[in-house]
Amino acid sequence: MSKPDIARLQTIVGPEHVKHDPADLYVYGSDSSVHRAMPDAVVRPGKVEEVQELLRYANESRIPVVPRGSGSGMCGQVVPIQGGIVLDTKRMNRILEINLADVYCRVEPGVIDDDLNKALKPHGVFYPATPASSRIATIGGEIANNASGVRSVKYGATRESVLGMKVVLADGSLVTLGARTRVEASGYQLERLFVGSEGTLGVLVEATLSFVRIPKYRAMGMVLFDSLDDAGEAIAAVMGKGVALSMLELVDSVAIRAVNTAMDLGLPEVDAILLVEADGMVKEAVEYEVEAARELCEKHGGKLTQLSYDPAERARIFLGRKKLFPALSKFSDTMVSTALADDMAVPYSRMAETARKIHEIAERNGVVMTAYGHCGSGCMHTKILMDTASSESWEGAQRAVAEIYEYVRSVGGTTSAEHGIGISKADAFKREKADSLDLMRAVKRAFDPNNILNPQKLFDAPRGWLTATDLRYVASR
Amino acid sequence: MSKPDIARLQTIVGPEHVKHDPADLYVYGSDSSVHRAMPDAVVRPGKVEEVQELLRYANESRIPVVPRGSGSGMCGQVVPIQGGIVLDTKRMNRILEINLADVYCRVEPGVIDDDLNKALKPHGVFYPATPASSRIATIGGEIANNASGVRSVKYGATRESVLGMKVVLADGSLVTLGARTRVEASGYQLERLFVGSEGTLGVLVEATLSFVRIPKYRAMGMVLFDSLDDAGEAIAAVMGKGVALSMLELVDSVAIRAVNTAMDLGLPEVDAILLVEADGMVKEAVEYEVEAARELCEKHGGKLTQLSYDPAERARIFLGRKKLFPALSKFSDTMVSTALADDMAVPYSRMAETARKIHEIAERNGVVMTAYGHCGSGCMHTKILMDTASSESWEGAQRAVAEIYEYVRSVGGTTSAEHGIGISKADAFKREKADSLDLMRAVKRAFDPNNILNPQKLFDAPRGWLTATDLRYVASR
Numbered sequence: 002m003s004k005p006d007i008a009r010l011q012t013i014v015g016p017e018h019v020k021h022d023p024a025d026l027y028v029y030g031s032d033s034s035v036h037r038a039m040p041d042a043v044v045r046p047g048k049v050e051e052v053q054e055l056l057r058y059a060n061e062s063r064i065p066v067v068p069r070g071s072g073s074g075m076c077g078q079v080v081p082i083q084g085g086i087v088l089d090t091k092r093m094n095r096i097l098e099i100n101l102a103d104v105y106c107r108v109e110p111g112v113i114d115d116d117l118n119k120a121l122k123p124h125g126v127f128y129p130a131t132p133a134s135s136r137i138a139t140i141g142g143e144i145a146n147n148a149s150g151v152r153s154v155k156y157g158a159t160r161e162s163v164l165g166m167k168v169v170l171a172d173g174s175l176v177t178l179g180a181r182t183r184v185e186a187s188g189y190q191l192e193r194l195f196v197g198s199e200g201t202l203g204v205l206v207e208a209t210l211s212f213v214r215i216p217k218y219r220a221m222g223m224v225l226f227d228s229l230d231d232a233g234e235a236i237a238a239v240m241g242k243g244v245a246l247s248m249l250e251l252v253d254s255v256a257i258r259a260v261n262t263a264m265d266l267g268l269p270e271v272d273a274i275l276l277v278e279a280d281g282m283v284k285e286a287v288e289y290e291v292e293a294a295r296e297l298c299e300k301h302g303g304k305l306t307q308l309s310y311d312p313a314e315r316a317r318i319f320l321g322r323k324k325l326f327p328a329l330s331k332f333s334d335t336m337v338s339t340a341l342a343d344d345m346a347v348p349y350s351r352m353a354e355t356a357r358k359i360h361e362i363a364e365r366n367g368v369v370m371t372a373y374g375h376c377g378s379g380c381m382h383t384k385i386l387m388d389t390a391s392s393e394s395w396e397g398a399q400r401a402v403a404e405i406y407e408y409v410r411s412v413g414g415t416t417s418a419e420h421g422i423g424i425s426k427a428d429a430f431k432r433e434k435a436d437s438l439d440l441m442r443a444v445k446r447a448f449d450p451n452n453i454l455n456p457q458k459l460f461d462a463p464r465g466w467l468t469a470t471d472l473r474y475v476a477s478r
Numbered sequence: 479m480s481k482p483d484i485a486r487l488q489t490i491v492g493p494e495h496v497k498h499d500p501a502d503l504y505v506y507g508s509d510s511s512v513h514r515a516m517p518d519a520v521v522r523p524g525k526v527e528e529v530q531e532l533l534r535y536a537n538e539s540r541i542p543v544v545p546r547g548s549g550s551g552m553c554g555q556v557v558p559i560q561g562g563i564v565l566d567t568k569r570m571n572r573i574l575e576i577n578l579a580d581v582y583c584r585v586e587p588g589v590i591d592d593d594l595n596k597a598l599k600p601h602g603v604f605y606p607a608t609p610a611s612s613r614i615a616t617i618g619g620e621i622a623n624n625a626s627g628v629r630s631v632k633y634g635a636t637r638e639s640v641l642g643m644k645v646v647l648a649d650g651s652l653v654t655l656g657a658r659t660r661v662e663a664s665g666y667q668l669e670r671l672f673v674g675s676e677g678t679l680g681v682l683v684e685a686t687l688s689f690v691r692i693p694k695y696r697a698m699g700m701v702l703f704d705s706l707d708d709a710g711e712a713i714a715a716v717m718g719k720g721v722a723l724s725m726l727e728l729v730d731s732v733a734i735r736a737v738n739t740a741m742d743l744g745l746p747e748v749d750a751i752l753l754v755e756a757d758g759m760v761k762e763a764v765e766y767e768v769e770a771a772r773e774l775c776e777k778h779g780g781k782l783t784q785l786s787y788d789p790a791e792r793a794r795i796f797l798g799r800k801k802l803f804p805a806l807s808k809f810s811d812t813m814v815s816t817a818l819a820d821d822m823a824v825p826y827s828r829m830a831e832t833a834r835k836i837h838e839i840a841e842r843n844g845v846v847m848t849a850y851g852h853c854g855s856g857c858m859h860t861k862i863l864m865d866t867a868s869s870e871s872w873e874g875a876q877r878a879v880a881e882i883y884e885y886v887r888s889v890g891g892t893t894s895a896e897h898g899i900g901i902s903k904a905d906a907f908k909r910e911k912a913d914s915l916d917l918m919r920a921v922k923r924a925f926d927p928n929n930i931l932n933p934q935k936l937f938d939a940p941r942g943w944l945t946a947t948d949l950r951y952v953a954s955r
Contacts, residue, residue, distance in 0.1 A: 100825075101718045102717070102826055103714075103717075103718075103826050103827050104717055104720075146663055147662075147667070148663075149661045153661055154660070157638070158663075160667065160670065161638060170917070174913070176914045176917060177913060177914065178914055180891075181825055181890050182823035182824065182825060182856035182857075182892055182895070183630070183631070183823070183854075183855040183856045184624075184626045184630055184852075184855045184856060184857055184896055185624075185823055185892050186623055186624040186625075186626075186635075186895060186896045186898045186899075187892045187893045187894045187903075187910060187911065188674070188907060188918055188936050189671060189674065189918045190624070190670060190671060191671070191914060191918070193667060193670035193671065193673075194666060194667060194668070194670065196667065196670075197663050197666065198666055214719070214722070237579040237580070238579075240579070240580075240581055241578045241579040241581065242691070243581075243602070243603060243691030245691070245759075281763060282722075282763070283760065283762050283763040283766045285760050285762040285763065286759070286760040286762065286763035289759055289760045290759075346657065346662055348577075348579075348580035348659060349579055349580050350579040350580050377660075378660040378661045379660045379661060380661055413658050414657075415657040415662050415664045417662070417663040417664045418661045418662065418663060419661055419663045420663060422663075422664060426664075430664055430665060433664060434665055436651070436652070436654060437654070440647070440668060440925070441665055441666045441668070443924035443925070444666055444921060444924050447917075447920035447921050447923065447924040448917070448920070459665050459666075
């Protein structure tokens with residue numbers, strides 16, 4: 002692999018849009034994962050033609066190109082593990098079209114999720130596949146990771162909202178994929194393949210997204226459980242009966258303590274809390290789903306409290322869940338919250354068992370772990386709290402991560418629900434997908450024969466996340 | 479390409495599961511399209527290992543393999559254009575698992591759609607991506623074509639219901655793709671690429687599908703319009719406002735006449751009928767959507783009639799639409815109903831204009847055409863009624879098809895909504911997807927380097943459907 006010629010990059014995008022001093026490069030060397038690596042240059046193209054020219058140059062000169070949104074990814078997807086060019090898409094942030102009659106919008110990749118929803122709101126519609134990081138996450142990044150979030154239980158993940166896209170391929174050519182219509186059966190659905198491809202197949206320069214009507218009513222409540230197992234059985238019962246919730250979130254006892262410690266929210270310190278929400282245009286329908294969820298939860302020992310239709314009240318109920326991620330950082334003075342083994346999906350019937358297993362594995366390996374997440378879509382989040390200056394903690398974390406993923410595979414789960422693979426999860430991913438890795442590599446070669454696009458990620462990530470890149474957190478090794 | 483050794487095939491699947499006399503081969507030489515070609519052998523494997531051995535043999539010997547369900551496809555997808563082996567999947571028809579708690583089922587490819595729904599019904603759930611041919615269509619065929627149907631406006635197409643699958647690749651290896659969970663972000667979503675790949679990338683041997691709760695209430699009504707344009711504006715208004723219908727069907731005046739002629743149903747002979755259905759667990763919610771649809775339709779000159787929640791009454795209302803396809807065959811003694819230009823998708827705002835354009839193009843080219851379909855998902859169906867013994871009619875049909883697809887492209891539509899490409903639509907498809915055909919070919923090579931799987935379809939179909947294969951209908955040329 003070669004290094005980029007800065008002058009050439011400046012010619013393509015303008016000198017003001019190329020960064021190459023070490024301070025800037027340092028910033029662009031990490032994301033929200035534990036990983037770190039230095040790029041050779043950062044370019045910020047403003048239009049499609051510039052992306053095309055950049056890729057033509059990089060492809061001819063064999064220079065790695067790592068497409069990047071806001072860097073809120075948690076697995077090292079945008080860490081430039083082989084150096085080269087970080088292609089920052091955030092200048093391409095126009096909402097190109099909101100077409101209400103045809104129920105789609107077209108956006109550039111650098112549009113922030115919340116900004117899209119702000120633009121859609123006056124029309125009474127919203128883009129539903131929103132992750133928790135919507136305040137900073139770009140649509141391009143969300144598509145690259147097949148992001149999902151609290152409302153994906155009802156509205157699906159990013160893949161369910163992407164109708165089509167324009168992509169610049171490794172050789173600089175521009176292709177239009179998918180359609181603008183609700184259904185399409187015109188050949189290979191390459192736009193679906195792009196969703197979740199983590200910047201390894203091309204650079205997204207435009208996306209056509211569907212949206213949905215904003216419901217008139219939303220009801221949210223908190224279901225308290227004295228036993229995590231009971232909460233797990235309630236989850237399986239509610240999902241198995243097809244109760245149409247718009248949110249079903251699990252918060253475990255570690256997470257409850259963390260939030261209470263950091264924020265004094267006064268969450269009930271029970272063994273597990275489920276947050277339930279239903280939405281709709283008609284109050285009776287919302288009540289029906291809440292009632293169905295309440296009945297099934299009560300059958301499994303849960304107690305529904307604080308049910309409210311009021312937006313302010315709902316925001317208050319959700320606050321603990323919303324602030325969980327920052328709260329975990331304040332859990333203890335000596336421990337750092339790391340995005341390790343941070344999101345997997347397991348079948349509904351294994352939710353409680355998985356949460357218990359996570360606690361057990363954490364304890365055995367000398368780290369602290371939470372279990373929470375969008376259990377309505379099968380998503381189980383964790384964070385590993387650890388002393389990042391201690392090599393023992395790092396070793397314990399590594400063992401815990403390996404054990405957790407082995408367990409998740411054994412119950413028919415998958416390595417990532419919504420954060421993607423990047424570098425951090427590559428070992429587990431390679432084990433889970435062992436029989437289709439060659440196929441993925443063949444697809445990668447078909448799209449990017451010179452392997453310039455985000456190289457050494459996913460199936461090609463080096464073994465062992467701890468040594469794959471520098472780490473943002475310093476261990477005393 | 480080589481011809482298969484019958485004895486070898488008999489060794490693999492048993493002599494009783496290999497057909498090679500001309501009468502059988504003739505039957506397996508066509509589907510529901512206009513095309514025809516003779517295979518060299520038909521094999522009916524009963525298990526995964528047999529499929530693997532068949533593909534290993536075919537791949538080593540360079541013998542074409544065409545996977546086939548029930549042959550209800552309309553574009554020649556399973557017509558063995560290069561001879562070789564037709565791989566009939568219908569013996570592999572077991573429902574392997576119905577997992578209610580985890581909300582998925584696993585089925586073999588030869589399971590008939592209606593049979594799956596019969597098995598799901600006692601559990602209060604259904605598989606929603608059902609096409610009109612559900613009485614005979616296999617799940618494997620539906621996945622190969624990304625089928626959709628009357629309820630896809632609410633529940634999505636096949637691609638939205640497929641969580642994962644097992645596939646035998648061209649070299650005989652077995653791979654597991656996707657997951658069993660509602661969300662997944664673990665690398666390339668190859669299972670999504672398989673949906674709609676028309677048997678060109680591998681042989682599906684197992685699918686993991688999601689299902690949904692059967693609603694307690696369904697209300698259906700008929701909205702009458704004196705003007706097709708008004709009906710079109712009503713469609714755009716209803717969809718643009720996000721009215722959550724579970725069905726929105728258009729029937730044009732030609733179709734109304736055809737049904738009345740064939741069946742004496744006494745449909746009102748207006749310019750256009752919209753069938754609307756809403757469903758839900760709560761009657762108030764169903765009423766809300768029906769009322770919203772009624773209001774918008776009335777604003778555009780429509781009149782809602784025959785609204786009913788009664789299953790028998792609903793079936794009667796839907797009968798005209800349901801029987802439209804056979805009714806068209808009886809439209810006239812001298813005309814045959816052909817699946818040409820039979821399904822495209824266009825933006826909602828272009829529905830009426832498209833229907834009018836279809837009528838105009840038909841008239842100009844001396845054929846009769848209907849416009850109907852699942853307009854709630856953007857799907858516009860047509861049939862060309864023509865004298866198949868007349869070469870003039872064939873020429874007119876060819877011109878009409880070309881003009882229609884050119885128009886559909888010009889308004890941002892796509893060649894196929896749900897029937898796929900096969901042979902019939904390859905010319906239009908290649909024009910529409912010109913910039914991504916090379917990418918599709920590269921993907922095909924990555925999966926099937928020897929090009930044994932359903933060769934000469936999609937991007938590789940020969941130019942000109944009239945000469946691509948023999949035709950089932952004889953023209954006096």
